[in-house]
Amino acid sequence: MKRIGVLGSGKGSNFGAIAKAAAAGNLPVEIGIVLADVENAGILGLAQQHGIPNRFVPPGKYRTKLDPAAEQEYIRLLREARVDMVVLAGFMRMLKQPFIEAFAGRIINIHPSLLPAFPGLESWKQALDYGARYAGCTVHFVTLEMDAGPIILQAAVPIQSGDTAATLHERIQKEEHRIYVEALRLWAEDRLRIEGRRVIIRNT
Ligand code: GAR
16 A cells, blocks of 8 residues: 655644545555644644654744755655655645655645635635635645645635635645545546646546
8 A cells, every 4th residue: 555644733623534534445545654844733633643653844934935954854754764755734834855856756746726716825815805706725746836836636716705714724624535545546546747937637
């Protein structure tokens, strides 16, 4: 079975959906390790509950990226756990060249907007403030350019007139949990192929 390593910074609801699907036999992957850059992040407690090895790895002195030594430590732990794919699940730091090259074509991310709209932080809030009619989420391969790698799956979420940032994010997260598991299933079944910017999905 293919192995994944998961990186997160927050409560870990996407990781939770993935772990649940895997435990139920609905997603043919094994979760080798969960790493977080935030001490006591919810994702670590959740991993613990699922009996999955997990660890807080200090990010170093920067705010938006890992410092080079920390980045090497993440790479080392993921290699040691023999992961085939690195799954970013609410990991709130940019990964730099050494990391991207170490796992070239083998990093995926979930982003809370319909990319290429609203890259960056709190994208659901950006969509709401912009007055967009649709928000959503995107699962994509990670490249050096932030939030710009080839798109695997997307889901649109209509913005309602009474929405607050919190209610909108909650509905987006329901879709995230669904499409992240689905995208991982497609990958685990060897059904994804990257052609330039496009990801071709093979039918069964
Ligand atoms: C998710 O909404 C994810 O899309 C977002 O962080 C949240 C993590 O939630 N990621 C980004 O904004 C990445 N730039 P979770 O910890 O409950 O999975």
